[in-house]
Amino acid sequence: MNHETTVLPVYGVFVDGAWELSAETMEVLDKYTLQPTAQIADASPEQVSRAVESAAAAMKKPFSPYERYKVLARAAELLLARRDEFAATLAAEVGKPIRESRGEVERAAQTLLISAEEAKRIHGEGVPVEAAPGSEQRLAFSIRVPVGVIAAITPFNVPLNLVCHKIGPALAAGNSVVLKPSEVTPLVALKLADVLAEAGLPSGRLNVVTGDGAVIGGLLLDDARVQMYSFTGSVRVGRLIRERAGLRKVALELGNNSANIVHHDCDLQLAVDMIAAKGFNNAGQVCISVQRVFVHESIADVFVERLKAKTEQLVMGDPREEATDIGPMISVREAERVESWVNEALEQGAVLVSGGKRDGAFYPPTILTGVKADMKVCKQEVFGPVVAIETYATADEAIAKANDSEYGLQAGLFTKDLQLAMKAAKELEVGGLIINDASAYRVDQMPYGGVKNSGTGKEGPAYAIMEMTEEKLIVFNL
Incomplete structure (x- = not known):
């Protein structure tokens, strides 16, 4: 009997404008079937070093703001032209529903286009040194210059747009990048390197190395030629990067457990709809x-009754199907972790309103009430499709509960009371407050970043460019 053997595509690393294989490979799984869908290179230390060398060498070659604009704008066009291909790849390697996946491709193209536009707007400012006694004949201004080689380390959950949020501004600002995408969802990042090369990006300006995150991340941290690290991921790894980076620049987007306040005067159905939509998309892995x-x-x-009804209308299944709202989590192990946290909360007195029954890597949209602040589902970052509901009596109490967290990325507030909205804007300890929408609202041109253990620095191309450039002062003695 003949058995057909599926030959998996093999993706190499992208170094100095060329693709190359490595001695070792890793498998990338289809998150719905849990079967291998591709193989990627497990980059060697020598390949990582050459990637940094290539990036450093590229910094010595001219790459004008207008050239950066043209490349990034063309890349946005090419990405949109391949939208369906990229969306299908996202659906397979992330398990993200196809409608969401198409949306991510479109947003990634927007991020590249915004970065292109910002490449033409980088500027310094006049500095009035002539106002100082004895400096009447001096003239000063500042310019913004690239940091240099940036190591960008990206997570599994939004593996195309979050890559664009790092490499788009970095390239727009005139830097070179060594990108390390998540080893569980690297394929769209590798395809994006092809898009940028086709768009005319000079060799060495973008290098992509794949493999074990801890190993490659360690190699990049130990390489003195890297001038900045931009990382999205866990608090534990973020702390490690900050400790080992020394005096080099670091931008960190870390954990969160977003608070959303639903006040008695709000548009209740709006709150229900937004919380259902933004508590469970991408299986809560946002x-x-x-x-x-x-x-x-x-x-x-x-509120609970309506949220339960809305949530139970969501369709869980094959991410390739148009009707699917929620696909699998990134792995069985992560679904098991979420299941254990929910079960622990139930043992501690929480009440299960909906969901709660795992099936392999699938974890259903789950609503809990009767929770307490010290339960893992409240205190830590679930990063799964779980919403934990508490009640409050006064606005001060709600704000205090929302602030009772080590995190502070974004929060949501539903109210028609302008005074409350302004009070919350001043008192909530977050990087962003979204009023009359859920915490998960984000468009790609806005400043995005948190406080406390949610990290440091801002994303959003215009804001990331400020992080990825240095201000240089020029003084003329006239």
């Missing part, structure tokens, strides 16, 4: 996903 919900006690019963 840094600003709705996690902790604080509902005024006078409307809590109606």
Whole structure:
């Protein structure tokens, strides 16, 4: 009997404008079938070093702001032309529903286009040194110059747009990049390198190395030719990077357990719709996903009833199907972790309103009430499709509960009370407050970043460019 053997595509590393294989490979799984869908290179230390060398050498060659603009704008066009291919890759390697996947491709193209536009707007400012006694004949201004070689380390959950949020601004600012995408979802990043090369990006300006995150991340941290690290991921790894980076620049987007306050005067159905949509998309694997919900006690019963009804309409299944709202989590292990946290909360007195029954890597949209602040589902970052609901009596109590967290990325507030909105804007300890929408609202041109253990620095091309450039002062003695 003949057995057909599927030959998996093999993706190499991208160094100095060329693809090359490595001695070792790793498998990338289809997150729905849990079967291998491709093989990637497990980059050797020598390949990582050459990637940095290539990036450093590229910095010595001219790459004008207008050239950067043209390359990034063309890359955005090429990416959109391949939207369906990239979306299909996302659906397979992330398990992200196909509608969401198409949306990510479109947003990634926007991120590249915004970066292209910002490449033409980088500027310094006049500095009035002539106002100082004895400097009447001096003239000064500043310019912004590239940092140099940037190591960009990206996560599994939004593996195309979050890559674009690092390499788009970095290239727009005139830097070179060594990109290390997540080893569990690297394929769209590798395809994007092809897009940028086709768009005319000079060799060495972008290098992509794949393999074990801890090993390659360590090699990049030990390489003195890297001038900046831009990382999205866990607090533990973020701390490690900050400790080992020394005096070099670091931008970190880390954990979160987003609070959302639902006040008694709000448009209740709007709150229900937004929290259902943004608590469970991408199976809850979003840094600003709705996690902790604080509902005024006078409307809590109606809110929970409506949220349950809305949530149970969501379709879980094959991410390739148009009807699917929620696909699998990134792995069985992660789904098991979420299951264990929920079960622990139930043992500690929480009440299961909906969901809670795992099936392999699938974990259903889950609503808990009766939770307490010290439960893992409240205190830590679930990074799964779980919403934990508490009640409150006063606005001060709601704000205090929302602030009772080591994290502070974004929060949501539903209210028609302008005074409350302004009070929350001043008192909530977050990088962004979204009013009359859920915490997970994000468009790609806005400043995005947190406080406390949610990290340092801002994303959004215009803001990331400020992080990825240095201000240089020029003084003329006239």
